Amino acid sequence: MNSPIILLAVISTLIGAAGATFLKKGSNNFSIKPAQLIKNYYLIAGMALYVLASLIFISALKIGEISAVYPLTSLSYIWVSIISFKFLKEKSTPSKLAGIGLIIAGVVLMTLT
Amino acid sequence: MNDNAKSLMLVVCCTLFTAAGQIFYKLSSYTYELNVFKLITNWQLLLGLLFYFIGGLLLVSALKLGDLSKIYPFISLTFIWVFILGIVIFKDTFSAVKVVGTLSIIAGVAFIGGR
Numbered sequence: 277m278n279s280p281i282i283l284l285a286v287i288s289t290l291i292g293a294a295g296a297t298f299l300k301k302g303s304n305n306f307s308i309k310p311a312q313l314i315k316n317y318y319l320i321a322g323m324a325l326y327v328l329a330s331l332i333f334i335s336a337l338k339i340g341e342i343s344a345v346y347p348l349t350s351l352s353y354i355w356v357s358i359i360s361f362k363f364l365k366e367k368s369t370p371s372k373l374a375g376i377g378l379i380i381a382g383v384v385l386m387t388l389t
Numbered sequence: 390m391n392d393n394a395k396s397l398m399l400v401v402c403c404t405l406f407t408a409a410g411q412i413f414y415k416l417s418s419y420t421y422e423l424n425v426f427k428l429i430t431n432w433q434l435l436l437g438l439l440f441y442f443i444g445g446l447l448l449v450s451a452l453k454l455g456d457l458s459k460i461y462p463f464i465s466l467t468f469i470w471v472f473i474l475g476i477v478i479f480k481d482t483f484s485a486v487k488v489v490g491t492l493s494i495i496a497g498v499a500f501i502g503g504r
Contacts, residue, residue, distance in 0.1 A: 303449075326441075327438065330437070330438065330441065331423075331428070333414070334414050334415075334418050335418075335421070337411075337414055337415045338419075338421055341479065341481040342411065342412070342415045342471060342474075342479055342481065343471060343472045343475030343476060343479075343481040343491075344475075344481070344487060346411055346468070346475070347468055347490065347491055347494050350468075350494045350497065350498060353497070353501050357501060371500050371501075371503050372500065372501050372503075374497075374500050375497045375498065375499070375500030375502075375503075376497065376501065377497070378494070379493070379494050379497035379498065379501070381490075381493045381497075382489075382490045382491065382492070382493030382494035382495075382497060383490070383494065384490075385486050385487075385489055385493065386487065386490045386491075386494075388490075389482070389484060389486055389487050389490070
């Protein structure tokens with residue numbers, strides 16, 4: 277797998293993880309009333325970041341095979357875990373660390389295809 | 390049907406929609422250009438975004454009914470669908486490295502979501 281794909285996937289997943297964090301914040305005081313929805317800036321920012329992440333990811337899909345490139349989206353689980361450990365005071369259990377390790381191993385294997 | 394079962398069904402539907410969204414993204418990449426007009430008229434891209442969005446709504450609905458830790462492992466079904474569809478639709482190469490890598494990622498996601 278060539279390096280532009282990996283770089284694009286890393287950037288895309290970082291932006292996607294930021295989007296997920298904003299969406300989470302936006303879901304806290306969620307109201308479906310249009311007047312409230314429009315003012316839910318976290319929700320709007322989250323969705324915008326997701327769209328941006330998708331557009332960048334498609335650039336990677338253009339170059340590589342989908343079954344090799346799509347699994348790289350799992351990197352976002354790692355970024356979200358790091359965000360929750362550092363900023364949301366969540367515990368880094370052995371199980372979660374093992375999960376991160378397995379994802380990294382899997383991603384490395386994908387880059388070898 | 391109890392809430393947990395409903396929740397799992399919603400997650401499975403979510404994974405199907407997400408996988409379909411990714412297929413449309415791949416299809417959109419053939420005519421993909423970083424030009425605003427070209428992007429908003431790229432129907433495969435628009436469909437992909439729509440399917441992804443629906444997948445997201447299904448996931449939110451699933452989370453309202455069930456525990457995140459029970460649902461998390463099933464989100465990995467998307468990896469399996471995309472793997473199969475990649476081979477069937479786009480004639481992707483099939484290799485042991487890809488299978489092991491995908492399985493490792495699926496296991497990793499399950500561990501991250503668990504307690």
